[in-house]
Amino acid sequence: MNKLGTFDPNTNIAFLAFVLSIAVAAATWLPSVLKLFALYPFGWVVSRLFFIVMSLIKHRAEKDAIGDWNGRYFAFEGQQIRIHWDDETTWLVAKDIFDAIQRDPDAVERKKIRVRVGEAHYRDLPGVNEDCFSEYGVLKYFSSQREEDIRKLRRWLEREVFASVRKFREFGDERHERFKIERPAG
DSSP, X not given: OOXXXXXXXXXXXXXXXXXXXXXXXXXXXXXXXXXXXXXXXXXXXXXXXXXXXXXXXXXXXXXXXXXXXXXXXXXXXXXXXXXXXXXXOEEEEHHHHHHHTTOOOOHHHHHHHHHXXXXXXXXXXXXXXXXXXXXXXXXXXXXXXXXXXHHHHHHHIIIIIHHHHHHHHHHTOXXXXXXXXXXXXX
């Protein structure tokens, strides 16, 4: 860890190289009895390098496991809700919304939803290849529902998800730009 509390292998490696060079110099120039004291810094450097390598492996494993989705989903009561956004709209994957409210609409029901909320607010999103609700679309869909769990999900979406994405947009957050959907040209 560096002064800021973040992992910086370059700083650690530079320091270890310095200590190792002192240990090698001491082992070369010292009498044989004092060479044993040079083993301590050498052992410390080797053990430190081991921890750096293990930390790098751990960070790489975490990045591989969640890196693609980090910042692209929110969890509602243990249920993952994937989100996508472009310059104007926040999109939520419809399957995740339906799973959160424990519904599984068939093709006919999905067509009715599309008519009710509008084609522009419930559609197959290019680049995602799944049906998605826009922010307006999901709120309009929920407005006709009266169940408590749906009202709870709606409040959570308004207060947590949409508010966070608005902040990302407003402040030009790196996460907003990194995960933004690029609209196809034309």
